[in-house]
Amino acid sequence: MSNIIDGKAFAEGLRRRLATQIAGLKEKHGFIPGLAVVLVGEDPASKVYVRNKAQQTVEVGMASFEHKLPATTAQAELLALVKRLNEDKSVNGILVQLPLPKQIDPQAVLDAIDPAKDVDGFHVVNAGRLATGGQALVPCTPLGCLMLLKDRLGDLSGKRAVVLGRSNIVGKPMAQLLLGESCTVTIAHSKTRDLAGECRRAEILVAAVGRPEMVRGDWVAPGATVIDVGINRITGPDGKGKLVGDVAFAEAAKHAGAITPVPGGVGPMTIAVLLQNTVTAACRQHGIAI
Numbered sequence: 359m360s361n362i363i364d365g366k367a368f369a370e371g372l373r374r375r376l377a378t379q380i381a382g383l384k385e386k387h388g389f390i391p392g393l394a395v396v397l398v399g400e401d402p403a404s405k406v407y408v409r410n411k412a413q414q415t416v417e418v419g420m421a422s423f424e425h426k427l428p429a430t431t432a433q434a435e436l437l438a439l440v441k442r443l444n445e446d447k448s449v450n451g452i453l454v455q456l457p458l459p460k461q462i463d464p465q466a467v468l469d470a471i472d473p474a475k476d477v478d479g480f481h482v483v484n485a486g487r488l489a490t491g492g493q494a495l496v497p498c499t500p501l502g503c504l505m506l507l508k509d510r511l512g513d514l515s516g517k518r519a520v521v522l523g524r525s526n527i528v529g530k531p532m533a534q535l536l537l538g539e540s541c542t543v544t545i546a547h548s549k550t551r552d553l554a555g556e557c558r559r560a561e562i563l564v565a566a567v568g569r570p571e572m573v574r575g576d577w578v579a580p581g582a583t584v585i586d587v588g589i590n591r592i593t594g595p596d597g598k599g600k601l602v603g604d605v606a607f608a609e610a611a612k613h614a615g616a617i618t619p620v621p622g623g624v625g626p627m628t629i630a631v632l633l634q635n636t637v638t639a640a641c642r643q644h645g646i647a648i
């Protein structure tokens with residue numbers, strides 16, 4: 359088996375399974391899940407994400423509701439839209455694309471989303487449920503990382519895991535998920551002493567720091583599984599832009615038992631898991647066991 363973890367292929371397989379599941383929901387229960395995506399403003403990267411999300415939502419057979427609002431939108435207006443989407447029975451998942459223009463407090467908006475429809479898993483109720491072992495909707499990127507890890511390693515119980523980064527959207531939920539799998543988890547961050555030494559102890563190393571190629575080859579224990587969440591745009595030696603992760607891939611791949619590339623590793627998982635979260639949310643709202 360290659361030591362490269364192919365997230366693109368895994369995400370394709372997940373979308374195929376979801377398409378079958380969605381066709382079954384339509385046939386047996388008479389509904390298709392719906393995902394509403396709200397974009398405020400003209401941020402070019404956000405526009406691409408929203409377009410990809412809408413396209414993949416439709417491709418798996420779900421309903422996609424796109425709401426594009428001008429950059430001048432007032433917070434009250436956005437909150438009113440979120441309220442309408444909370445009440446709309448055809449909408450099972452709501453995603454408000456971040457970042458938001460500066461006149462809008464993102465936390466106020468995230469807190470206004472019905473936790474049952476919070477398919478990004480950013481609502482404090484879902485964060486709390488994840489931390490306390492309740493029925494949460496889990497942030498898409500770390501959940502995608504966990505799927506790749508379980509697919510490659512099977513049972514994770516007892517493994518030493520190091521998560522680099524402690525953000526609310528990646529690092530912290532990743533650590534909670536690994537703890538839930540009975541790993542022994544260390545969370546490292548910018549104040550950690552001897553980062554390289556901590557990483558070398560890891561059987562599972564998840565890097566989510568946003569620092570291009572920070573994790574060097576000799577930080578990786580022989581045979582460790584490395585999940586690189588980082589997406590960093592740098593200028594290559596040829597003067598052209600290119601994407602790299604938080605891990606120096608070529609060096610680390612020599613030591614790792616398995617490793618995700620950038621691009622083509624964690625990145626493609628995020629939208630596929632968003633679709634899965636929408637199906638999960640829809641089934642829970644309809645009282646269907648999954």
Ligand code: NDP
Pocket residue numbers: 499522523524525526527528529546547548549553566567568569587588589590624625628
């Ligand atoms: P944040 O900037 O929110 O968090 C970065 C974390 O890394 C912080 O906890 C910070 O520590 C830590 N950190 C920063 N520099 C260092 C350092 N030199 N040494 C040790 N720790 C450090 O980033 P995100 O969690 O949102 O994202 C991380 C990366 O993942 C980014 O590259 C982002 O683009 C990518 N990403 C990819 C996604 C995907 O779909 N594949 C989705 C989301 C993010 P401290 O808390 O002490 O400041």
